[in-house]
Amino acid sequence: MNTSRLPVALAIIGAFVGGLCVGVFVNNGSLSSTAASVANGVEHASNGAMGRRGSSGTKTTGGKTDDSAKELLSGDELVKRVWTTLTIADENERHAEWLRLLPKLTREDALAIRGLFQKMDAEGRRFDFEWFSFWPKWGELDGPGALAYLSANESASWRPTAAEMLLRGWSKSDPNAARAWLTANAASPFYEGALRGYLDGVARLDLARATSEALVLGSGKDMAQLTEVLVEQALQQRQINGMIEWWRTLPEDSADGSARKAAVEHVYSRLQTADVDRAQTWMTELAATPYRSDDQLGEVAEKIAAANPARAVEWVASLPPSPQDGHYIAIGRTMHAWGEQDAPAAETWLNSLDPSPLRDQAIVAYARYLQGIQSPATDQWLAQVQDKTLLQPRNTAQTFILSDGPVRLQRSGNDITIDTLMIHPSSSGRR
Numbered sequence: 530m531n532t533s534r535l536p537v538a539l540a541i542i543g544a545f546v547g548g549l550c551v552g553v554f555v556n557n558g559s560l561s562s563t564a565a566s567v568a569n570g571v572e573h574a575s576n577g578a579m580g581r582r583g584s585s586g587t588k589t590t591g592g593k594t595d596d597s598a599k600e601l602l603s604g605d606e607l608v609k610r611v612w613t614t615l616t617i618a619d620e621n622e623r624h625a626e627w628l629r630l631l632p633k634l635t636r637e638d639a640l641a642i643r644g645l646f647q648k649m650d651a652e653g654r655r656f657d658f659e660w661f662s663f664w665p666k667w668g669e670l671d672g673p674g675a676l677a678y679l680s681a682n683e684s685a686s687w688r689p690t691a692a693e694m695l696l697r698g699w700s701k702s703d704p705n706a707a708r709a710w711l712t713a714n715a716a717s718p719f720y721e722g723a724l725r726g727y728l729d730g731v732a733r734l735d736l737a738r739a740t741s742e743a744l745v746l747g748s749g750k751d752m753a754q755l756t757e758v759l760v761e762q763a764l765q766q767r768q769i770n771g772m773i774e775w776w777r778t779l780p781e782d783s784a785d786g787s788a789r790k791a792a793v794e795h796v797y798s799r800l801q802t803a804d805v806d807r808a809q810t811w812m813t814e815l816a817a818t819p820y821r822s823d824d825q826l827g828e829v830a831e832k833i834a835a836a837n838p839a840r841a842v843e844w845v846a847s848l849p850p851s852p853q854d855g856h857y858i859a860i861g862r863t864m865h866a867w868g869e870q871d872a873p874a875a876e877t878w879l880n881s882l883d884p885s886p887l888r889d890q891a892i893v894a895y896a897r898y899l900q901g902i903q904s905p906a907t908d909q910w911l912a913q914v915q916d917k918t919l920l921q922p923r924n925t926a927q928t929f930i931l932s933d934g935p936v937r938l939q940r941s942g943n944d945i946t947i948d949t950l951m952i953h954p955s956s957s958g959r960r
Contacts, residue, residue, distance in 0.1 A: 602633050608641045615649060615656055627659050636671035640678065643667075664691055668698030668726075672707055675699075676723075689722030696723045700730030711746060721750055728755055732762040736775070744780065744788055752791040760795035769807055772796060783819030790820060797825050805832050809844065816848045823851050823858045830859035838867035839874060846887055857890055864894040865901075879910075889916045 602610055611630055617623035634642065646660060667675045675695045679688055699707040707727050714720060724746055732739035740759055747755045763775040776796050779789040793815070800808035808829050815821050826848065834841035841863040850857050867875040879895060882888040892910050899907045 602630070604638065607633055607638055608645065611642055612645055615645065615654075615659065620658075624658055627662070631662065631666055634666055634670065636674060639667045639670060639675065643678075661694065664694035665698035665701075668695030669702045670698075672696070672699030672703065672710065676710070679719075680717075685718070688719040692717075692719040692723040693726035693729070696726030697730040698726075700727045701733075704731050704734075708742070708746075721754065724750065725754055725758055729758040729762070732759055736762055736766060740775075740778070747788070752786055752788050753794065756788055756792040757795050760792055760799065764799055769800065769804060772799065773811060793820050793822065794825075797822070801825075801829060801832065805829065809833065813844075813848065821852075823853070827859040827862070831862050834859075834863045834866040838863055838870050839878075842867050842875075842878065842891075846891070850886070855886065857887055860887075860890050861894040861897065864891055865898045868895055868898040884915045886916070889914050 607630065611627075614623060614626045614630060617626060642663060646656070646663070649656060664675075672695060676692065679691050679695065683691060696707055696711075699710075704727075707730070711720070711724055711727060714723075717723065727746075728739045728743050731742060736759070739762070743752075743755045743759060760772065760776075763772040767775060773796065776789070776792055779792060780787075782789050784790065797808065797811070800811055812821075812826050812829050816826065826845075830841050830845050833844065842860070845857055845859050845863050848858070864875065867878075875895060879888070879891055882891070892914055896907050896910045899910065
C-alpha cells in the first residue's frame with residue numbers, strides 16, 4: 530500500500546461512520562466527537578465498537594453477564610480470526626468485527642497481522658479501513674519495534690506516512706518515549722512524517738504541549754505540515770472562536786515558514802468553509818498586517834458577492850489596498866457581480882465616490898463589465914477616469930494590472946477598447 534490510497538481510506542472511513550452512527554450531528558461546522566475520532570485516527574473508534582459489549586468482549590443481557598460469550602483470543606487464534614474477518618463481504622460487518630478485534634492485538638501479533646495484509650495484497654484485495662487503523666495500533670503497542678520494521682522492510686515512499694501513523698499511536702501510549710526517539714533520529718528520512726504523527730497524537734490529549742513541541746522540534750522544518758494537525762485539533766476541541774484564539778497564542782513572527790504565518794492558511798481554509806461571515810471578520814483583522822493574503826481576501830469577496838455584491842464591493846473598498854501593487858483586491862469580480870445584479874445601484878455608488886485610486890479602479894472594472902455586454906456607455910465611464918496613465922494617446926496601448934487580471938487599454942481616436950490579456954497561471958497569483 531502507498532500514500533496515494535490515504536484519501537480513499539479516509540473516504541471509506543467516513544462512509545463507515547455514517548453507516549454505524551445514527552444521530553451524529555455537526556455543531557458549529559465541526560465533526561461530532563465520534564466521527565472526528567475515527568476520521569483523525571481510527572484507533573479511537575474501537576471504543577465505540579466495544580461499547581455494545583463488556584470491556585472484555587463479554588455480551589451483556591438485561592444487566593447480566595454471559596460468561597459463555599467471553600473470547601480470549603491471542604496468537605494464532607487471533608490471527609486466524611483476523612483472516613476470517615478480512616474475508617467478510619459486507620463492509621460494515623467487516624469493519625465492526627475488525628474494530629472488535631483490534632483492541633485484542635498484542636505486540637507479538639502485529640507482525641503476523643502485517644503478513645495477512647501482504648497476502649491479501651498478493652490477491653489484489655485492498656482493505657484501506659483496516660490498513661490505516663492497524664498502523665496507529667501497532668505504534669501504540671510497540672513503537673520502537675514497528676519503526677525498526679518499517680525502516681528495514683517497507684518501501685521508501687510509504688515510510689513517511691506509516692511513520693506518521695505509528696508515532697500517532699505511540700504518543701498515545703508513551704509520549705515521552707516517542708519524543709526521545711524523535712530527538713535521537715532527527716536525521717531520519719521519515720522524521721517529518723513521524724514528527725507530524727507525534728504532534729497529532731499529543732495534541733489530542735494536550736494541545737498546549739503539542740504546540741510547544743512543534744515550535745521546538747519543528748524548527749527548520751515545514752511548519753505548514755505541522756501546524757495543519759494543530760489547527761485541526763484546535764478546531765475539534767475549541768470550536769471556531771477557540772481555534773482563532775489558539776492561533777493568536779503563537780509567537781509573533783510574520784516570516785515565511787514561521788508557525789504563525791504557516792497556520793494562517795489552515796485556519797482560513799476551515800473558516801471560509803464553515804462560516805464566511807467569520808472568515809470575513811478575520812480577513813479584515815489581518816488586512817493591515819503582515820499575515821494578510823490577497824488570494825484569501827479575493828476568495829472571500831467572491832463568495833460574499835455571489836449572495837450580496839453590494840456588500841462585497843463595500844467591504845473590498847474598506848480594506849487597505851494591496852501592499853504589493855496598490856490595487857484593491859477583487860474590485861473587478863465584485864463590480865462585475867454588482868453590475869449584473871443591480872447596475873443602477875452600482876452606478877450610484879460609483880458616482881458617490883470622490884476622485885481616488887479606488888474610484889478609478891472601480892470605474893475601469895465596471896467598464897469592463899459594460900464592454901462585455903456591449904454597452905454603449907463604456908466610453909462614457911472611461912472618460913471619468915482621473916488617472917490619465919490609463920488612457921494613452923491615440924494608437925498606443927498600455928497594460929494595467931487590475932485586481933482580477935491584466936488589462937490593455939487602447940485608444941484610437943475617440944474609440945477606447947479594453948482587452949483582457951492571457952498570462953500563464955504561475956506568473957501571477959489569483960486576486
